[in-house]
Amino acid sequence: MKRKPLHEDPIKHIVWKGDRLQVLDQRLLPRTVKFATCRTAADVAKATRDMVLRGAPLIGCAAAYGMALAARRNRLKDVLAAEPLLRRARPTAVNLMHALDRMLDVAKSGPEATLSKRMAAAAEAYYRDDLAFNARMATLGAALLKKGSNVITHCNAGALATAGIGTAVGMIRAGWIAGKVAHVYPCETRPYLQGARLTLWELMKAGIPATLITDNMAAHLMKTRKIDAVIVGSDRIAANADVCNKIGTYGLAILAKHHGIPFYVVAPSTTVDLSTKHGDDIPIEERSIQEVVEIFGAPIAPKGAKAHHFGFDVTPHALVTAIVTEKGVVSPANSVNLRKVLTTHVHP
């Protein structure tokens, strides 16, 4: 099969138009490709909350653009009012908080007359950084894989979740191009099915051999087929290197450990939250149970059913083989190595 270069056919899922942000409605994928237009920070907050866009790095990028939209009238008070609105949109992905902190700094560091211009430039820079981080992580990550690896991934840590080629999927794509990835098994990732709807779509577009599995098939696959790596993204990494990611990740990490399979986390440094000491201190978003008891509006449980909908879980760092950041590889994953890699000055 022809292997497309890393940057061919990029998915244009977030497009800055100066006075508005166009975002691909990921809820409708893979069958419908439709864009939503955000003209205000409130629009961006709503799109984030409603999961029109998702993925920790992309949530950060969108929030940066949301702040730029709030600055359009060159009034600092508009920006200050928009910030908490955006911050409350999702609780777990720390990239959102990082992006808002950075944009607030920019807002406050110059005159109001240039506010709009400065904020637009800062949002663009934040986006370009994430794009560059993706490429760097893909290269660093692919180097960890052995030739002909069969890989399991979870949720969507792909192009759709970032500005560039993705975190986990970026590493997989770079690995495929280098002949290191032979086959990918995306877990469908209930309840929101990001693996089935988004990751598989990206892999098929990239021409990477992929076979969908339900989340509960991973253990059987690890036992009966050759699985060489589990590769996932992250929504927040604590100072002790515990990894918060989409619900189901923690279980996958235990299964990988049981079968002696390396477990890799790929995330930019903007996903690391040194102010959170321990993974168990990370707030776990609980979303509507409607997303569990119904699938695309079809009821799958009895009327009046109770359900849990934990959006995320936390994988203790002891289960993580390595964390791949744009600044370097944290391995073994622990607080000392994490801090060491983050404070390294990189000259790419």
Place this chain on the structure above:
Amino acid sequence: MKRKPLHEDPIKHIVWKGDRLQVLDQRLLPRTVKFATCRTAADVAKATRDMVLRGAPLIGCAAAYGMALAARRNRLKDVLAAEPLLRRARPTAVNLMHALDRMLDVAKSGPEATLSKRMAAAAEAYYRDDLAFNARMATLGAALLKKGSNVITHCNAGALATAGIGTAVGMIRAGWIAGKVAHVYPCETRPYLQGARLTLWELMKAGIPATLITDNMAAHLMKTRKIDAVIVGSDRIAANADVCNKIGTYGLAILAKHHGIPFYVVAPSTTVDLSTKHGDDIPIEERSIQEVVEIFGAPIAPKGAKAHHFGFDVTPHALVTAIVTEKGVVSPANSVNLRKVLTTHVHP
């Protein structure tokens, strides 16, 4: 909450009418209660194959009735012709093979003139046995639980899967009545969603507090809530006490081990297959991938997506705390203890 006695409101999901078998169409549950009528062994085979009825013990009961239907004209050759048809309906549940072996023995052990009568009586006896086994396992199993247990279960090993109150769910129900079960978390059990559609329905009917989770939430729940037991059924138990059950069971067993939580399997002796030495020798049914890439007809994956649909997996006996049969509790689960319990003559 009022605790209903064990045998109140039994679910009448398989009804023998002498010249036909009525079976509840479990594919339509929980929203629609509709019966299908089987007038021939071929009808029973089709209903089994198409999962109108499912659950290893119930598949055995239905096959016994199917053989009785084939005997209606008192011709042994009809019975001999029906047997392979029924045997091929599903490959994994060994109760099917046991029921057919027993019915073949009955068919051959008397004159053709009494064939229909003998076969109907044997099918009824097989059904009554399963019902009695359920009650016995529920009592034996509940005794293993500590007071106020929170329990995770998988798939549907309930009344709908058996003639009686179920295997895993029977133990849970007896435990609830005895104050030993406080709360139940059924895993939804993709792709067929038996946990969401069937087990939760049974638990709600019985008034047992239950909260639905997606399969990938089990690990998070084990880490963050008090979970005291995982209780599942089985489709086939090998001579070495390895347990074949619905896909996802093996993963749950690993997660339970990791968290130090007891893992119980509840299954009648008709589920044990001493002719299969090792769990890995059990044929694992691969069903249509349509059931993975679509949910109730709604596509969840891109067009042309590849997928796996393993129906079952095998849990090595080392991960099993105890196997509860109607003849006694096998603990620790291994070949010696299994054979010992099976050959015990029980006087209930």
